[in-house]
Amino acid sequence: MSKKHIFKENLEKYADPEMYDHLYEGYQKDLNIILEWAKSDLPIIELACGTGRLTIPMAKRGFQIIGVDIHEGMLERAKQKAKEQMVSIEFILQDCSQLSIPVKGSLVFMTGNSFQHFLTNEVQDALLQSVRQHLVKDGLFIFDTRNPLLNELAAVDEYEQKYIDIEGNQIIEFHRDEYDSLTQILHCHTNREIYEGHALLAKEQDGISLRFSFPLEMERMLKNNGFEILEVYGDWDKNELNEKSISMVYVCQVRN
Template sequence: MTVDIFESNLEKYADPQKYDELYNNYKEDLHFIMECAEKLTTPIIELACGTGRVTIPMAEHGFSMYGVDIHEGMLDLAKQKADLANVNIHFSKQDCTQLDLPIKASLIVMVGNSFQHFLTNESQSDLLNSVRSHLLPNGEFIFDTRNPILKDLAFVDEVEETYTNHNDQVVTEINREEYNHETQILQCTTVQKVTVNHVRTTYKDSISLRYTYPMEMRRLLSEHHFELVSMYGSWKKEPFTKESESMIIRCRLL
């Protein structure tokens, strides 16, 4: 597994400030993780930490935090935010399938459906092997991924809308999603056509997201020596059902 494989799938994160503004107020995963980490005194590692949405408030609560991400721009913004919050976090630009940190943790977390960036069986296995090598005995790994709801993935979904953005520019946006049942990968493409003074400029970005089925997830964890502690349908601990949008996975190193 090479860094290039992941870096070719990062177009959606080209503007870290915009990404941060969109998601910074989301707290449900943070509340869940804080509850699980309540009695821990050892360091905590967050993988795919992005702009520090979870890492920074946890550091503010006194946890020793290590944040890892492959996107340098996201990490730069996370470091700026951590400085403003006056917290010390060990940030590192790394490929999560090849972790090389100077510590082992009792808890490793990865949120924001980042698990879906591991597009192949090999990359999923490499991730879990990497996580396992950085966990203390009986350490836990908590992460989320979208639940593959077949009725939503069965057809190509294309939506077009026109709106005026905050700069009073007219924007026509086309979002297209197409699922490949063989690879279990959803290809999401966004095309924006921005009109300024009768001049139209087109922007395009895309992202590939792998879906993993519940029984497939159970087998994957078992094969890599993890015990499934719980699988919820949301960060609010709602029961997991076929209609759940998410799989919230809490597993423990055997």
Template sequence: MNNNLEEYSDPISYDIENDAYTGELNFLTEWAIKQGGPVIDLACGTGRMTIPLAQKGFELIGVDLHAGMLEHAKKKAEDLNIQIEWLEQDCTALQLEQKSPLIFMVGNSFQHFHTNEHQNLVLRSIHNHLENDGVFIFGTRFPTMDELLQPSTEEYWKTYTDTVENKKVDVYTTSDYNPLEQIQHYTTIRKYMDDGNVVEERKTNISLRYTYPKEMERLLSENGLDILHVYEDWNKSPLCKDSDEMIYVCRKGRNCLVKGTRNPIK
């Protein structure tokens, strides 16, 4: 999945644009209190959720494939004098030295696993690293008609201020959905403004897999994960046909042998 990392090439800019969002924090805190640690944050990026959970006193392990994002996360944690174990690993083939009672994957990172094979691999890898009765929490975008049929022409998304370059940034997107692969190909255009004029334009590309609710039920079940709850947001609102997200809380099934897996942890 290295070809899908363009959006994360500038960790500092990524943080400026995304770090203020902490919508998952209360939800994850509640489950960390229930489950205990160590808590594993998969596809942790620059530590957007890893660091605030560690600040609350939980033991955290942050795992990501992107070395640059991890380096930035490490520096942020060091500046705050927070102890977190950071590991550069592929989530489809985790080789951790311990199991966890709670693993989570936020930021719609599950959509980076494009094929059925990769979806199975990441879920089997998670299953192998959960303790008995361990919980896996993740979110992914809901494949509504509005979500999938976004325009192929530039559409305004949002505006934020780049505090490093001291410029307002208008963000636009274009998209192209491939229904055979269930993959949405996005281009994000960031227009850096100065006195109302565009002084620079930066484009990044990313491709995201959409999974339907009934498809997800079977996928999780076949990989040894029992669904405890499904919500439309991190405030525990019930999922409905007009939802934007699907938030899953799953428990590792008891006495479950996942086909084709071998647990590397003794």
């Protein structure tokens, strides 16, 4: 399976960029840590930038920033928002594991657990090498990934979720998540019902596959790809990483 095929088959969750914004645009905790490490003297690159949730506020603060994503629809939404908010950002449609940008940055960051989209050892290594090649000496890479909590991954998980969409319709989602312990991939399947009042308007379904990596695995992977871990947190509030942490947030530096 080619790298391109892996990604193209795993983008169903991002079919509606406006709904993505509706659900996630207000989240800013990751921005706070990124700003702590950001320097304004060289370009900054955001990978898997989506609709510009972080790229745009970084640009508003005066940073020269480049946003990269493989999903054309998300990038078009980001460009529209940047134009409306009168900020200048270069958005690039590329596979983050095969970056080809004619600049090197002082910081590359990737949030929203996007690291979990890189499903194989080969593609994870390709991503890290791609990042390293686009960083200056002592450059930083900041990213997050979910902490694999075995009590949550050990069995098939089924649950229901309700929310209101941007048009005021009620959405009911029925989720079924199945974890493959050999590949460390969680396969998530969603059946969705859309209601206007009590009337069923439509039914939809989608899915996504997410790779989980363990803390010691991450340490070895980063070291083997030329990075030194400066900080690791259990969430974007900078709590210590432990066996109950929901996330692993890494601040890494290119190792000389």
